[in-house]
Amino acid sequence: MAAPLGGIGAPHRPVLLKETLKFLAPERGGLFIDCTVGLGGHSEAILESSGDTRVVGMDLDPAALDYSRQRLAPFGVRFRAFQANFREIAEVLSRAGERDPRGVLVDLGVSSLQFDSPERGFSFRFDAPLDMRMDPTSGAPAADLLQQLPESEIARIIYEFGEERHSRRIARRIVERREQGRPVTTTKELADLVLGATGGGKRNQIHPATRTFQALRIAVNNELEGLGDFVEAAVDLLEPGGRFVGISFHSLEDRILKQELRRLSGQCQCPPRLPVCTCGARKVVEVLTRRPVTPGDREIDENPRARSAKLRACRKLGDMEKG
Numbered sequence: 042m043a044a045p046l047g048g049i050g051a052p053h054r055p056v057l058l059k060e061t062l063k064f065l066a067p068e069r070g071g072l073f074i075d076c077t078v079g080l081g082g083h084s085e086a087i088l089e090s091s092g093d094t095r096v097v098g099m100d101l102d103p104a105a106l107d108y109s110r111q112r113l114a115p116f117g118v119r120f121r122a123f124q125a126n127f128r129e130i131a132e133v134l135s136r137a138g139e140r141d142p143r144g145v146l147v148d149l150g151v152s153s154l155q156f157d158s159p160e161r162g163f164s165f166r167f168d169a170p171l172d173m174r175m176d177p178t179s180g181a182p183a184a185d186l187l188q189q190l191p192e193s194e195i196a197r198i199i200y201e202f203g204e205e206r207h208s209r210r211i212a213r214r215i216v217e218r219r220e221q222g223r224p225v226t227t228t229k230e231l232a233d234l235v236l237g238a239t240g241g242g243k244r245n246q247i248h249p250a251t252r253t254f255q256a257l258r259i260a261v262n263n264e265l266e267g268l269g270d271f272v273e274a275a276v277d278l279l280e281p282g283g284r285f286v287g288i289s290f291h292s293l294e295d296r297i298l299k300q301e302l303r304r305l306s307g308q309c310q311c312p313p314r315l316p317v318c319t320c321g322a323r324k325v326v327e328v329l330t331r332r333p334v335t336p337g338d339r340e341i342d343e344n345p346r347a348r349s350a351k352l353r354a355c356r357k358l359g360d361m362e363k364g
């Protein structure tokens with residue numbers, strides 16, 4: 042059953058909404074794909090912009106789909122949603138009997154519905170089983186990763202995805218606990234362990250466990266895998282002149298979006314000394330954001346979760362423009 046609307050902790054605000062609408066230009070009408078529909082905030086604004094606009098939404102999380110379907114029910118058949126990974130964008134479009142979208146949006150990361158639902162295990166603000174799966178019916182929960190992975194792999198995940206300088210010490214303590222027959226299974230156990238391993242104390246106003254929790258979530262949901270291929274697939278599906286907008290919250294995600302958009306605008310991304318290009322650069326888009334668009338102070342004040350958001354956008358070239 043759908044969660045009651047408004048039943049989540051913090052009011053949900055779609056990130057960089059004005060900027061997203063500027064680049065997608067949904068007032069033209071037509072078909073838009075929201076690859077991470079979440080609570081349906083961006084989708085709702087797209088649908089409100091014109092009576093001729095349709096949205097196909099997708100999300101991994103069945104709870105997000107329940108929520109957004111209920112929220113967007115007033116739009117009738119103009120909104121349809123599918124449970125799918127955005128890497129399956131082409132299959133979803135064909136299942137929906139649609140083609141040639143005018144715009145594709147991906148708003149990466151975790152939703153407030155996930156973050157504010159104690160039992161999902163995404164947040165150390167609540168004590169709960171350490172799960173963190175966006176699709177709770179598939180894959181292994183975070184506690185299983187901490188129980189099964191070698192210490193070096195746990196340290197790598199926390200270092201790479203969390204940019205946590207105490208990653209080795211945290212991984213050591215996780216493995217010590219499991220060797221003592223007391224594996225880390227809850228959010229509170231992990232948060233306390235990180236506090237102990239890092240000596241507590243907030244860095245840059247961020248709780249010491251934030252980076253470790255972010256890193257684990259990225260690993261549990263394989264969030265970076267196939268992101269570049271997805272951008273290329275999305276661009277290939279767009280109608281000529283169609284727009285792609287990507288919003289990211291992590292430097293590694295932003296780097297993938299940046300490099301992929303550059304590659305698709307014809308700029309080779311191979312390492313400098315490579316004698317021939319192997320990255321497959323081709324000129325099919327015009328990049329619309331030379332630098333990433335970031336939220337202003339006011340948006341960050343109103344919605345602190347927006348603080349690390351970066352938006353990049355491109356326009357698919359028509360055949361005459363490809364040169």
Ligand SMILES: C[S@@+](CC[C@H](N)C(=O)[O-])C[C@H]1O[C@@H](n2cnc3c(N)ncnc32)[C@H](O)[C@@H]1O
Nearest residue numbers: 055077079080081082083100101126127148152
């Ligand atoms: C930041 S939220 C999106 C919020 C949404 N734009 C709104 O206005 O409500 C990100 C959503 O993407 C979903 N998600 C993350 N990775 C995904 C993937 N690979 N495929 C499909 N959905 C994904 C999450 O489950 C989450 O609901």
